Amino acid sequence: MHQVVLLLIVSMSLFAVNAFAQSIDQVRVAPSADKTRIVFDLSAEPTYTYFTIFDNAPYRLVIDFHNTTNKVDLAAVDVRSDVVRVVRPSGPPRPGTSRVVIELSGAITPEIFALGPAGSAGHRLVVDIAGATNVTEAAPTRTAPTVPAPDSTPRVPRTLDSVPIRPLVVVIDAGHGGRDPGSIGPAGTQEKAVTLAVARKLAARINADPGMRAVLTRTGDQSVSLAQRTSIGRRERADFFVSLHADAFTSSQPRGASVWVLSQRRSDTELGRALENKERLSEELIDVEHILQDADDDPYLNRAMLDMFRDNSMADGYEAAQIILAELGKVTRLHRNRPEGASFGVLSALRTPSVLVELGFISNPHKERLLINNQHQDRLANALYMGIREFFIRNPVAGTSLAELRLQTHVVARGESLSVIAQRYGVSVDAIVQHNNLRSTTIRVGQRLEIPLGR
Numbered sequence: 001m002h003q004v005v006l007l008l009i010v011s012m013s014l015f016a017v018n019a020f021a022q023s024i025d026q027v028r029v030a031p032s033a034d035k036t037r038i039v040f041d042l043s044a045e046p047t048y049t050y051f052t053i054f055d056n057a058p059y060r061l062v063i064d065f066h067n068t069t070n071k072v073d074l075a076a077v078d079v080r081s082d083v084v085r086v087v088r089p090s091g092p093p094r095p096g097t098s099r100v101v102i103e104l105s106g107a108i109t110p111e112i113f114a115l116g117p118a119g120s121a122g123h124r125l126v127v128d129i130a131g132a133t134n135v136t137e138a139a140p141t142r143t144a145p146t147v148p149a150p151d152s153t154p155r156v157p158r159t160l161d162s163v164p165i166r167p168l169v170v171v172i173d174a175g176h177g178g179r180d181p182g183s184i185g186p187a188g189t190q191e192k193a194v195t196l197a198v199a200r201k202l203a204a205r206i207n208a209d210p211g212m213r214a215v216l217t218r219t220g221d222q223s224v225s226l227a228q229r230t231s232i233g234r235r236e237r238a239d240f241f242v243s244l245h246a247d248a249f250t251s252s253q254p255r256g257a258s259v260w261v262l263s264q265r266r267s268d269t270e271l272g273r274a275l276e277n278k279e280r281l282s283e284e285l286i287d288v289e290h291i292l293q294d295a296d297d298d299p300y301l302n303r304a305m306l307d308m309f310r311d312n313s314m315a316d317g318y319e320a321a322q323i324i325l326a327e328l329g330k331v332t333r334l335h336r337n338r339p340e341g342a343s344f345g346v347l348s349a350l351r352t353p354s355v356l357v358e359l360g361f362i363s364n365p366h367k368e369r370l371l372i373n374n375q376h377q378d379r380l381a382n383a384l385y386m387g388i389r390e391f392f393i394r395n396p397v398a399g400t401s402l403a404e405l406r407l408q409t410h411v412v413a414r415g416e417s418l419s420v421i422a423q424r425y426g427v428s429v430d431a432i433v434q435h436n437n438l439r440s441t442t443i444r445v446g447q448r449l450e451i452p453l454g455r
């Protein structure tokens with residue numbers, strides 16, 4: 001069972017419940033000498049599904065509470081366990097679902113069960129994680145927290161349980177290359193050149209951020225197979241995979257950028273079908289199952305695993321795509337303002353959150369000119385960078401420096417300017433503007449701003 005992701009679906013109720021029929025009212029974490037028990041106090045019998053991610057750190061148990069609102073500030077839940085590291089919310093896979101992520105110290109199979117009302121307790125979902133916590137030793141350090149001096153020494157990379165803080169790894173895949181030029185615009189621009197130019201700019205932007213590291217699937221005009229592209233993602237233990245394209249469409253009409261995530265359902269739009277067919281014909285495309293059979297010789301297990309990886313990375317990919325689209329929308333016209341689904345080979349063989357970005361359709365003469373414009377490429381790369389970064393601020397990966405960022409809400413008071421607020425929190429004006437999607441530096445009294453501390 002190495003590198004296995006388990007997906008277990010537990011439906012406690014066969015009947016449809018009203019939207020938001022349940023709520024999470026309290027979360028309690030109780031470590032002991034043999035296990036850590038997490039109890040979710042709920043307003044009604046839980047309807048939930050869960051899965052684990054054990055193929056790479058951080059090891060995670062993900063629980064989706066369906067038709068449920070979460071009333072608990074999970075950041076405030078007291079976790080002092082040696083086997084449970086973090087209990088945090090994550091982007092819901094669909095409206096009405098509350099997703100809770102529990103980060104574990106290892107690949108520990110959880111025991112999960114529901115309890116009905118008993119005594120003063122109501123409906124509960126109980127999660128047991130096996131493993132000892134030295135409770136007596138943990139207590140004193142909590143009672144005397146060390147407060148750093150106002151002007152303490154500069155931040156040094158901290159460690160979590162002696163795991164060094166690492167940068168987030170973003171694999172950037174410049175579509176096509178070498179003997180595969182991709183689509184060709186009316187003026188002769190080759191898609192492979194556009195994707196490489198933007199990929200390089202995005203890599204430079206990411207590498208300038210100490211919290212992130214970029215890996216390119218190609219750095220020049222080389223042919224790279226689909227298998228090579230996805231294996232680079234796996235080898236580098238990518239936290240995110242973004243594939244860049246600027247495809248043609250049969251009519252010159254569509255010209256906006258779009259972001260695609262892997263969809264389990266076949267794509268239902270005309271455009272999706274056209275793009276899928278094109279990728280399918282492309283010589284770089286090979287069957288996903290071949291990749292998996294290379295890796296392991298149990299095709300049935302692999303098949304099941306692949307479906308589970310898809311489920312998991314898709315939900316993350318969708319959220320990432322939404323955020324990236326919002327950023328792209330500031331610098332270029334969008335084809336559609338929500339992510340689109342299609343089953344592209346380059347995405348379906350990956351386990352990491354992954355998106356395919358159409359930077360614009362090269363078949364449109366106006367877009368073709370923009371796509372080779374240096375400034376426009378800069379803007380696209382910057383929007384992609386901001387979107388990816390924002391995704392990881394909202395969905396922190398334990399052990400990475402971006403996860404160390406803390407958000408704080410600030411309500412603008414009379415007489416305050418952005419620079420005053422930025423100075424007060426020790427962050428840059430840019431960081432506040434970017435994080436809050438501000439279109440200008442003008443702010444108004446009473447406005448709520450999220451301050452990304454640590455940037």
Ligand SMILES: [Zn+2]
Nearest residue numbers: 175245246247
């Ligand atoms: Zn393409």
